[in-house]
Amino acid sequence: MMNEPPRSELSASSEPAKPSEPDAPRMRLLPWSTPDDRPCFLITDGDGGPVSDLADSIEEMQLGIGEELLRYARAMHADPKVPDREFRFLSRRLAEALGDALRVARN
DSSP: OBSSOOOSHHHHOSSOOOTTSTTOOEEEEEEEEOTTSOEEEEEEOSSOOHHHHHHHHHHHHHHHHHHHHHHHHHHHHHOTTOOHHHHHHHHHHHHHHHHHHHHHHTO
16 A cells, blocks of 8 residues: 555556556555545555455445435425534535545546
């Protein structure tokens, strides 16, 4: 696991490895960051492994949280008596979930 993309022959190549090449190493952005909020990457051959499996399960959990928040948002919109502070709280959580979902979708 690495904190930043490596500056090695993998990243210096003029042509990136094609996903169809079975043994070509790929960099995967992981769904967590370092304590100072830098991205973490995993160099993988695409065959899975414990870190890759953990990343998959965390991404599934993040998407599930986003779906649950969306259900809450729809229910709150249907209730005219929901206090503004609850909408603000939900808005912050939805923004976090959207950020997670976009991160997953881009990789």
